Amino acid sequence: MKGIGLTHLFACQPLLLSRFNISSVLAIFSHILRPAPTSAITTSSANTSQAASQLYQTLVSAVGHIVRHRKDHVVPLFPLLVSTLSSLLSVLRRAGLGTLGASLDEADSSASLGQRAEREAKTTFPAWVWHGGAQAIGKSEAKALGRLLGSLTAKTTTTTAGKRKHGAADDSSSTNTSLAAPLSKHAPFLLLNYLRACVHPTCPIPSALRTELQGGWFEVMDAMGKWEREALMKGMLNEDEEAERGVLKGMWKSWEKERYRG
Numbered sequence: 496m497k498g499i500g501l502t503h504l505f506a507c508q509p510l511l512l513s514r515f516n517i518s519s520v521l522a523i524f525s526h527i528l529r530p531a532p533t534s535a536i537t538t539s540s541a542n543t544s545q546a547a548s549q550l551y552q553t554l555v556s557a558v559g560h561i562v563r564h565r566k567d568h569v570v571p572l573f574p575l576l577v578s579t580l581s582s583l584l585s586v587l588r589r590a591g592l593g594t595l596g597a598s599l600d601e602a603d604s605s606a607s608l609g610q611r612a613e614r615e616a617k618t619t620f621p622a623w624v625w626h627g628g629a630q631a632i633g634k635s636e637a638k639a640l641g642r643l644l645g646s647l648t649a650k651t652t653t654t655t656a657g658k659r660k661h662g663a664a665d666d667s668s669s670t671n672t673s674l675a676a677p678l679s680k681h682a683p684f685l686l687l688n689y690l691r692a693c694v695h696p697t698c699p700i701p702s703a704l705r706t707e708l709q710g711g712w713f714e715v716m717d718a719m720g721k722w723e724r725e726a727l728m729k730g731m732l733n734e735d736e737e738a739e740r741g742v743l744k745g746m747w748k749s750w751e752k753e754r755y756r757g
Contacts (some may be wrong), residue, residue, distance in 0.1 A: 498587060502643070510694060511619060512561070512565055512568070512570070513568070514571070515569040515650075515665060517561055517565055517568045517569065517572060517573065518572055520557070520561070521561075521572065521575045521576060521578075521579050522559075522575065524554055524558065524579050524582075525575070525578055525579050525582060526555070527550075527621065527623075528554070528579070528582035528583065528585075528621055529582070530618055530619050530621060531621055531622045532619055533638065535545040541626055543626050543628070543631075544627050544628050544630045544631040546623075546627065546637060546694070547623055547624055547626070547627025547631035547632070547634075548627065548631045548632070548635070550623060550630065551583075551631070551636050552625075552635070552639050552707055554583065554676060555639045555640050555643055556639070556706065556756050557640070558580070558583075558643060559578060559643045560577075561715075562598050562643065562674070563649070564651070565648060565652060566672040566673070566674055568673055569674060570674065572678050573674070573677040573678075573681050574681065577681045577684055580643075580644070580685055580686075581685060581688040581689070583640055583643075584640065584685075584688060584689050584692055584700070585619070585688070586620065586621070586624050586632060586636075586693055587630065587632055587636065587637055587640070587692070587700045587701075587704050588619070588620075588692050588698035588699060588700050589620060589624050589625070589627070589628075589629055589698065590629050590631040590704055591629075591695075591698055591699045591700055591701040591704075591719060592616060592697065592698050592699050592749060593650060612697050615697070615724070616697045616698050619695075619698065620698075623697075629642055632704075633704070634703060634707050635703060637703075637704035637705075637707035637708055638703075638707045640707075640711070640712065641707050641708040641710055641711035641712075642710060643708070643711065644708065644711025644714065644715055645710055645711040645713075645714040646714075647674050647678050647714065647715060647718075647741055648675050648714045648715070648717060648718050649675065650670045650673045651673070651675075652671065652740075653749060655668070667687050670719045675718045678718045679717065679718045679719050679723055680718055680721060680723070682715050682716075682718060682719045683719070683723050683724075683726055683731055684731075685715070686712075686727055686743070687731050687732070688737075689712075690732075690736075690739040690742050690743055691736075691739060692741055693705060693739070693742045694738040694742060698746075704728065709746075711750065712750075713753055713754075714744060715749050716746070716747070716750045717750075717754075724747075727743070728740065728743065
C-alpha cells in the first residue's frame with residue numbers, strides 16, 4: 496500500500512492524461528475498492544491501520560486531481576466516476592461496524608455483531624479496508640472525501656492557443672469547464688448509494704463522518720434540479736426504504752436552511 500506515488504503523479508502531470516488513461520485509472524481504483532473475501536482476523540496492527548488510511552486518502556486525492564484538471568475527459572466517463580465515488584463512500588461504513596452511528600473497537604464490534612453477521616460484514620469491504628480496522632477510517636478520511644464532493648461543481652478555466660495564421664498564432668482563448676450538468680443527471684444515483692450506506696444494518700456510516708461530508712453534499716445538491724430530487728425521493732427509493740427517506744429529508748432540510756442563510 497505504501498509508496499504508490501499516485502498523488503505525486505497526478506499533481507505533476509495531470510494534463511498529460513488522456514481519456515483512455517483516466518478511464519483505466521478509474522477502473523483500477525474501482526477494482527481496488529471492490530469488496531473481496533478476507534481471512535478471519537480479530538485484531539489489526541497500527542501499521543495496517545495507517546497503511547489503509549494512507550491508501551484511502553491517496554485514492555481520494557488522485558480522483559480529486561482528475562476532477563480538477565481533466566473535466567473535459569471526466570464528462571463522458573461520469574458513470575465510472577460515480578461508481579468510484581460510491582465505493583469510496585461505502586468504505587466509510589468501516590468506522591460504524593456493529594453500531595448505529597458510533598465507532599467501536601475491534602473486540603467490542605465482534606462481540607456485538609456475532610460471528611455470522613461479522614462474516615457477512617467482511618464481504619462488503621475490500622480486504623485491505625477490513626484488515627485496517629475501524630481505526631483506519633475516520634473524520635480525516637471523511638473530510639477529504641467531502642472536499643472531493645464539493646469540488647465536483649467547481650469550474651476550471653482552460654487556456655488554449657489559437658490556430659496559426661500566416662506563421663503566427665492567434666490570441667489564446669479561455670474556456671470554462673464544469674461538471675454541473677452531468678452531476679445533476681447522475682447525482683441521484685450517487686445519493687442513493689450513500690443513503691443506503693448510512694442505514695446499513697451492521698455497518699452504517701457514523702453520524703460524525705456524515706457531518707464531515709455535509710458541505711460537499713450541499714454542493715452536489717445545489718447542482719440537482721427538481722426533477723432529479725423527485726426521481727430520487729419518489730422513484731428510486733423503494734417503499735420499504737423509510738430509513739433512507741428519513742436521512743434524505745434531513746439532508747434536504749439542512750440544505751434548505753444553509754441556502755437561505757447564504
